[in-house]
Amino acid sequence: MEAPLAERIRPKxxxxxxxxxxxxxxxxxxxxxxxxxxxxxxILWGPPGTGKTTLAQIMANESQRPFxxxxxxxSGVKDIREVIEKAKQNGGLFTTKNPILFIDEIHRFSKSxxxxxxxxxxxxxxxxxxxTTENPSFEVIPALLSRCQVYxxxxxxxxxxxxxxxxxxxxxxxLKNKKITLKETEALLRLSGGDGRKLLNxxxxxxxxxxxxxxxxxxxxxxxxxxxxTVLYDKTGEQHYDIISAFIKSIRGSDPNGAIYWxxxxxxxxxxxxxxxxxMLIAASEDIGxxxxxxxxxxxxxxxxxxxxxxxxxxILLSQCAIYLATSAKSNTSYMAIGKAQQIVKQTGDLxxxxxxxxxxxxxxxELGYGDEYKYSHDYSNNFVAQEFLPxxxxxxxxxxxxxxxxxxxxxxxxxxxxxxxxxx
Numbered sequence: 001m002e003a004p005l006a007e008r009i010r011p012k013x014x015x016x017x018x019x020x021x022x023x024x025x026x027x028x029x030x031x032x033x034x035x036x037x038x039x040x041x042x043i044l045w046g047p048p049g050t051g052k053t054t055l056a057q058i059m060a061n062e063s064q065r066p067f068x069x070x071x072x073x074x075s076g077v078k079d080i081r082e083v084i085e086k087a088k089q090n091g092g093l094f095t096t097k098n099p100i101l102f103i104d105e106i107h108r109f110s111k112s113x114x115x116x117x118x119x120x121x122x123x124x125x126x127x128x129x130x131x132t133t134e135n136p137s138f139e140v141i142p143a144l145l146s147r148c149q150v151y152x153x154x155x156x157x158x159x160x161x162x163x164x165x166x167x168x169x170x171x172x173x174x175l176k177n178k179k180i181t182l183k184e185t186e187a188l189l190r191l192s193g194g195d196g197r198k199l200l201n202x203x204x205x206x207x208x209x210x211x212x213x214x215x216x217x218x219x220x221x222x223x224x225x226x227x228x229x230t231v232l233y234d235k236t237g238e239q240h241y242d243i244i245s246a247f248i249k250s251i252r253g254s255d256p257n258g259a260i261y262w263x264x265x266x267x268x269x270x271x272x273x274x275x276x277x278x279x280m281l282i283a284a285s286e287d288i289g290x291x292x293x294x295x296x297x298x299x300x301x302x303x304x305x306x307x308x309x310x311x312x313x314x315x316i317l318l319s320q321c322a323i324y325l326a327t328s329a330k331s332n333t334s335y336m337a338i339g340k341a342q343q344i345v346k347q348t349g350d351l352x353x354x355x356x357x358x359x360x361x362x363x364x365x366x367e368l369g370y371g372d373e374y375k376y377s378h379d380y381s382n383n384f385v386a387q388e389f390l391p392x393x394x395x396x397x398x399x400x401x402x403x404x405x406x407x408x409x410x411x412x413x414x415x416x417x418x419x420x421x422x423x424x425x
Contacts, residue, residue, distance in 0.1 A: 002174075006196070014034065017058060022154070024055070044129065046133070046152060051196065052131035053131060068086065068099060072103055077116045080116045083126075087101060087125055101120070107139035111141055136150055158189060165182060179215065188217070193242075203217075206222055251322065252283065260323065278303060291408055302317050331405055333400060402415070
């Protein structure tokens with residue numbers, strides 16, 4: 001049986017590898033390590049179809065190391081131990097070039113499965129390369145994460161995706177015998193959602209469904225053929241991101257009906273329950289914030305609960321939380337405040353901390369004036385006294401602007417009473 005197009009044109013070296021120049025370009029953070037064969041255990045984090053598996057294989061090839069591959073979808077602790085034993089026998093104990101153990105979708109491993117990797121990584125029996133589409137901070141246990149470097153892969157750009165198509169046309173043993181013209185690529189790129197593998201799968205579908213050796217690719221042709229073959233919900237592709245976007249925007253827009261509909265689409269599509277709950281946790285702070293601080297507690301409790309319970313019962317908890325968030329008062333002032341503060345930090349750099357705010361644990365620091373003239377708020381009426389808490393260069397800069405809702409109107413009055421002589425609230 002013929003391998004899929006994406007597999008047939010998979011790059012074998014860094015010279016053939018498309019995109020991720022920040023990692024493997026001329027000055028990439030991994031380029032020199034790969035050239036020297038000094039590869040640490042690492043996690044490759046990025047969207048689907050951006051070359052994580054390919055990069056792992058290239059690292060093994062170019063560093064001339066044995067390569068073992070497991071998928072977290074269908075592997076257990078027994079499989080991990082068997083591979084580790086093979087790796088140890090294949091030179092892991094007797095050479096500086098440890099075998100590479102690549103685990104695809106490592107975020108799907110349970111805590112016990114991840115625990116089983118610790119000794120092998122710690123003792124250098126294997127160099128672990130994990131691939132994940134989810135934030136490793138949430139999905140990889142701290143003990144394993146502390147032993148790995150995390151490298152982020154970016155979504156493919158339009159130029160990257162078009163380069164993939166041209167490579168397929170000119171290098172694939174099947175396609176190069178056909179006369180293929182890319183008259184229009186917008187539909188192909190849009191349907192791929194930045195996923196290189198999905199792009200090539202769709203492209204191959206179009207080619208195989210076309211008659212004759214001369215094939216012209218147009219947007220109309222792509223849409224007509226693909227609409228007959230697409231699935232309702234793709235957990236790792238464009239639908240995954242489009243539907244979660246519609247879900248969060250429904251919550252932000254205070255429409256519980258829209259939120260519940262998109263939630264149902266995700267549940268019926270088998271979406272990861274933790275992914276849904278985590279996005280609601282973010283929305284509770286980004287879109288509701290101090291207009292209703294209880295929303296964050298509600299979302300966090302939901303996240304903890306569904307992590308323990310799982311489907312099918314979790315659908316009820318998710319529904320309750322989604323309705324609560326959608327019908328809550330809204331505010332993005334915390335989101336806007338930290339964004340403004342980060343922008344100021346980028347513009348002004350590392351401004352010195354005012355002396356009166358510095359800690360003075362040693363005699364020398366006290367002699368240098370650290371902590372002088374600091375006013376301890378609890379020594380004053382209402383536990384407050386006006387003083388400067390910002391570097392001199394940005395004194396009186398206001399980052400937080402309360403929103404127009406009941407809770408934040410109270411906050412505005414609170415701040416106005418205390419800072420009337422400094423900030424315009």
